[in-house]
Amino acid sequence: MPAIVQGARVVCSGARLNPDEDELPNNLHPGTSVNGSMSSSLVEARGLTKYFDELVAVDGIDFDVAEGEAFGFLGPNGAGKSSTMRMIGAVSPVTAGTLAVLGMDPAVDGPKIRARLGVVPQEDNLDQELSVYENLLIYGRYFGLSKNVIDERAAELLQFAQLEDRRDSPVEPLSGGMKRRLTIARGLINQPDLLLLDEPTTGLDPQARHLLWDRLYRLKQQGVTLIITTHYMDEAEQLCDRLVIMDKGNIAAEGAPRDLIERYSTREVLELRFPVGTQAVNAARLDGIAKKTEVLPDRVLLYTDDADFAHTKVLEVGLIPESTVSRRSTLEDVFLRLTGRSLVD
């Protein structure tokens, strides 16, 4: 286990707006005490395994999530992210290995664990027949909260989710982004110690996505421990202090986004596009220009610390690509390097 990188690193973020407005109010701060137990890990998995009949969804993974951390599971569909999330959420029995959530065993203390979790599922499962406020109300009641407490928190959460003026409107006509923000607000009604977000921005348009990132970033700043699954590289870079890259039920790498990029990629990447069918031939002539060359079906990637310099060298060799892009290295490159395939699915 590499040392846990505590929530220090914040990757640049367009979503980082004026942090003083719409702050999550003080009394909504999630409880941060962990039941008096000495372990600083909110989640601790060792050899965690999940089978569905013959299919191995999660294949013996180890990870820890520390208090106050934003932890990510990054990987394509079918990598085992959601299965892992469901086990942490105490709604899916562990096949093998050990899992401790908030210091408890989900098989024994499922209801106690769920009482202290907030869950934002991949697909919105709001009650469409109810109003925005009523969704918070019945959810709060499931946690045994009194109506007074719920009313108080609902007012604050609706402000946080920017849904104050929608309080009494039905859920059905809300936009995808609004519904997702409401689902997050609902997940916070019990002031959870740990918020689980399964692909929080999948299916949202860019604007809604940035707004959501901003809200999640605020939660992070309030000290809420977040576990996020995503197949978006930029999302993982924006939100996660630390992440694991999952592939086929295994953890392929673990670390802070920037560390992973440094470890498994170069500082910059030059993307070249050649006419169809000439990719491989042209790539052969690029030898020695970059630290590593990757030939993809649609483009050639040159891993280098200086993309502009590499570009000059490409031109010097006499190659004229149809188009070039020079960019910062991303987690996508890390994933490609680790698994040998793009994260397109």
Place this chain on the structure above:
Amino acid sequence: MTIAGSLRVVEAGARVYRRTWRGSVISTFLNPTLYLLAMGIGLGELVDNGTGGTSLDIPYLTFLAPGLMAAAAMQTGAGDAAYPVMAGIKWRKTYEATLATPIGVPELLLGHLGWVAVRLIFVTTVFALIMTVFDATTLTEGMSAIAPAVLTGLAFAATVTAYTARLKNELGIASMFRFAIIPMFLFSGTFFPIEQLPNYIEPLAFITPLWHGVELCRGLALGQDFTVHPLVSVAYLVLLVVAGAWLAIRTLRGRLIS
């Protein structure tokens, strides 16, 4: 499993109903009225003036009303356990949302049945009032059929929930109504005594839960003799509630906690 958890699910059912009551309240009032008018009064007059008058010994409307109450409870119980359960599992995934909280599958299921029980009490009470208005029975007679009717409705709610929980899609629901609920409605002694059925079919009626419900409602409301001992009918319906609930919990757990 806690009672408090189940009650919170009942409460959620009530809150959803506050939004959706309009659709069902019409059928709660309108269906009994229409059936009692058409069958009880319209058809009843023919029956009473024909051979039915002597073999039934009571006005057809009076004969029909308690049986119809049991059938209405069946419809409500089965209906609330069909599409709404499918929505909870699959369409709206509200069960998934509920199960992410401290509420577990047993509480969810018992809360669901608890809410159906509340609905059944409402539906059968309205039915008893309408029966009284039609002068089919006295109010006391009508009210005494409420408890067995609610039990009948719950037997259907529990078993139909277990059935729906196994379904991949809603086609199975339509088939169930077509091949189980409607035939039972017609041939379980609601509209005519099952002795009227051909001899080889008659025993089939004995195994239908609705026949036992109709027997109990009619017997208790009208003070008529029971065909089988009423405790046998009660035991049969209670068994269906328990077995249905147990099976529903197992099936829902397998499907939602996977």
